[in-house]
Amino acid sequence: MKKEFAVIGLGRFGGSICRELIAQGMEVLAIDIDEERVNEYSEIATYAVIADTTDEAVLKNLGIRNFEHVIVAIGDNIQASILTTIILKELGVERITVKAQNDYHEKVLRKIGADQVVHPERDMGVRIVTNLVSNNVLDY
Numbered sequence: 001m002k003k004e005f006a007v008i009g010l011g012r013f014g015g016s017i018c019r020e021l022i023a024q025g026m027e028v029l030a031i032d033i034d035e036e037r038v039n040e041y042s043e044i045a046t047y048a049v050i051a052d053t054t055d056e057a058v059l060k061n062l063g064i065r066n067f068e069h070v071i072v073a074i075g076d077n078i079q080a081s082i083l084t085t086i087i088l089k090e091l092g093v094e095r096i097t098v099k100a101q102n103d104y105h106e107k108v109l110r111k112i113g114a115d116q117v118v119h120p121e122r123d124m125g126v127r128i129v130t131n132l133v134s135n136n137v138l139d140y
């Protein structure tokens, strides 16, 4: 059965998550406050909507609590990311993954109940170095 995801914030990270979920056969609701970004994903995502996710009524009307997993990929606007996560939590979303901008942001996200917090740039750096080092070991 297809799993239903919602991706909030269609920057480089959120956009890539959205594309990959679709490539893996999932249903994706793509959300952004920016009309241009939403237009870009209207042909890619299952549904694409322009919305400010810091507005509880908007998220309620989208039926966000019915989605199995919501990914919050709002990076720069930490306040909007935190507020969106609190609302998702209050509405009873089952699983919430959030992109953190820094350690302070991560701490707050964990405190308010985000299930998973990711730092894409940091995590990718660690992965690449792990690969570089293990390849070097094999070279000797």
Ligand code: ATP
Pocket (backbone or CB within 6 Å): 008, 009, 010, 011, 012, 013, 014, 031, 032, 033, 034, 037, 051, 052, 053, 054, 073, 074, 075, 076, 077, 080
């Ligand atoms: P990335 O680091 O992934 O490339 P970015 O720098 O392109 O991201 P960010 O500022 O991190 O962009 O924000 C990601 C997206 O979140 C943007 O497209 C922005 O319009 C969207 N966004 C910001 N605030 C809100 C909000 N309140 N509701 C919905 N979307 C929002």
